[in-house]
Amino acid sequence: MATHLAFLRAINLGRNRKFPKADILRVVGEAGFTEAETHINTGNVRLNTSMRSIRRIEEALERAFLADRGFEVPTIVFRPSEFAEIVRVGAEVAAGNEGMTRHYVELLRDGMPPADARAAEALSSGDNRIVARGRAIHVLLGPDAQPGAAVPAAVARRIGTSTNRNFNVVRTIAHKWC
Template sequence: MPTYVAFLRAINLGPTRKFPKAEIVAATEAAGGRDVLTHINTGNVRLTTGMRSRAKVEAALERAYLEQTGFEVPTIAYTPAELAAIAADARELSAARPDRQRHYVYLLKDEPDAEVVAEVEARSDDLNAVVVRGRAAHILMGPGYQAGNVDPFKTERSLGVATNRNFNVVVTLADKWCS
């Protein structure tokens, strides 16, 4: 059965969007997921399923999560190979920018078109960089990043449905779940 790593957007952000790990596991199993694992309480889920389409997996999880929580939970799924490639890109980009203070990876539901990629990457400056590779956008923030042209929230809005994780979470999950 295929394995997926799913990232849940906008959960546990306040009193009205609580979604504890035990409930995430139960809802994922209700959607047909097996061998369900979670990592920290920010919506990182590994599962196996008989579904072979990423879109079907995301839709099934989103339905189950809505039923469990009463609110929509956008879900972005990757195969282990896709997540491993994102982590490899993250490592490469971080090594090329040893001065970085923060590295966020925006995980995208859909790959943005070339025009959007060009627009967000053009925001890069001497302090910060935006690099889009497929369904992931890397935002590397350097010293004094607040003075730069890259606004992570504006960038995320430009890219469509997305959720972000920091460098450490992405590489940890790839090492843990994608080997």
């Protein structure tokens, strides 16, 4: 059995997309995954499975979530080693950008082509740093950056299925589960 980390997108937003932790754990177990745990109620799940294909794991979870909830729950899955690398890069990026007050990580289902990653990074400005590596985009915002606009629209259109987490949450999950 291999451990994987799954990140659910757009749950517990408004009154129609509720997915409590207990229900997530129940559905994950019913779908055949074992030793599932959650971290806070934003769709961060650790699970074990004999499946090796990340895409197959994502598809199995999404089918189970849709059947239980009645709405789609896009899910992005990582191996612990890949997720730990996201945190290592994030710490390096943060250390090189003192003065930034917020750090978000956009977790991607698929990595960006190199040209798209370079184009995303070129959108960095004085109060906004973008670093695209593998299946993650680190966005650091300074004190004068507009709130709520972590990933610029020009980047969001190119990244496909993704979900966003605060870097502190990402780091905590890595220390807990990787």
